[in-house]
C-alpha cells in the first residue's frame with residue numbers, strides 16, 4: 001500500500017469499523033468514513049475525528065456512496081445492521097442495509113475504479129453443519145434473514161471480481177468482541193452484554209442452556225486480517241474464515257469473565273432465540289495460507305482487555 005492512499009471504511013463509526021479506522025490512522029494513511037450512525041456512534045471516532053474525513057450517509061444511496069468513494073483505493077466494507085435477532089424482527093431493514101447496501105457499495109466501487117474491497121462477511125452463512133470446524137468449501141445453509149444477506153454480499157463480491165475485475169475479499173468473521181462493542185441494545189453481542197451486566201452486579205441473561213459454543217475472536221485479530229486482505233494477491237475473489245479456531249460454550253465464557261471481574265452471579269436462562277446457531281467454530285487454515293494470518297491475541301487476554309475497557313468507559 002502506498003503511503004498516502006485514500007481508504008474508505010463504511011460503517012467506520014461502528015465497533016469493528018472504528019478499530020480498522022484507528023489502525024489505518026496509526027499507520028499514517030488517509031481515511032474517510034461513511035456511516036449513517038444507525039448502530040454506530042460518534043464517540044467511537046471521537047479520538048480520531050481531526051485526522052479523518054467523516055461523511056454521515058446511507059450506503060444504500062448510490063449518489064452518497066459514489067461521492068464518498070471518489071479517489072479511494074481500498075474499501076473496507078463494514079457497514080451493516082449486524083444482528084441475527086434484529087433481522088428476524090425487521091427483515092426489510094436487514095435486506096435494505098445488508099443486501100441493497102452492499103450491492104450499492106460494490107457498484108460505486110466499480111464505477112470509481114477502486115482497487116480492492118474487503119467485505120465483512122459472516123460465519124452465520126454456515127448455519128447448522130455439525131459440531132466440527134467450518135470450512136469455506138462447505139455448502140452454506142443460512143438460518144436467518146441476516147445470514148442470507150451476508151451470504152448474498154459474498155456472492156456479489158465474487159461476481160464483481162469475475163465480471164468487472166474489482167478485486168474483492170470476503171472475510172467470514174466468527175464472533176468478534178472487544179472495546180467499543182455496543183452493549184446497550186437487545187441485539188448486542190453477548191460478551192459486551194455479559195461484561196456490562198457483571199460490572200453492574202446484575203445477572204447476565206443466557207438464551208438457551210448456555211451449552212451452545214462459539215469461536216470468539218478479539219477485534220485486533222480481525223483488524224490485522226483486514227489489513228492483510230487489502231494487499232495479499234492470493235486473497236482476491238476468495239471467501240476466508242476469520243476466527244481463533246477455539247471452541248468455548250457461553251457458560252464457559254461467562255465463568256471466565258466472572259473470574260476476571262471477581263463476581264459469582266447466577267445467570268438467568270431464557271428461551272433460545274430463533275435463527276441462532278448451536279455450534280460455531282472456524283477452520284482458519286485458509287486465512288493462515290492466503291493471508292499469513294496468525295491470531296496474536298488469545299481469548300483470555302482479549303477478555304481481559306475488553307473488561308478493562310468497559311471498566312474505564314462504563315456509562
Ligand SMILES: NC(=O)c1ccc[n+]([C@@H]2O[C@H](COP(=O)([O-])OP(=O)(O)OC[C@H]3O[C@@H](n4cnc5c(N)ncnc54)[C@H](O)[C@@H]3O)[C@@H](O)[C@H]2O)c1
Nearest residue numbers: 011013014015016036037038039040058059079080120176
Ligand atoms: N461483530 C461480530 O461478531 C460480527 C460477526 C460477523 C460479521 N460481522 C460484520 O462486521 C461488520 C461490522 O459489525 P460490527 O459488529 O462492528 O457492528 P456495528 O453495528 O458496531 O457497526 C456497523 C456500522 O455500520 C453502520 N451502518 C449500518 N447500516 C448502514 C447504512 N445503511 N449506511 C451506512 N452505515 C450503516 C452502523 O451505523 C455502524 O456504525 C458488519 O458488516 C457485520 O455484519 C460482525
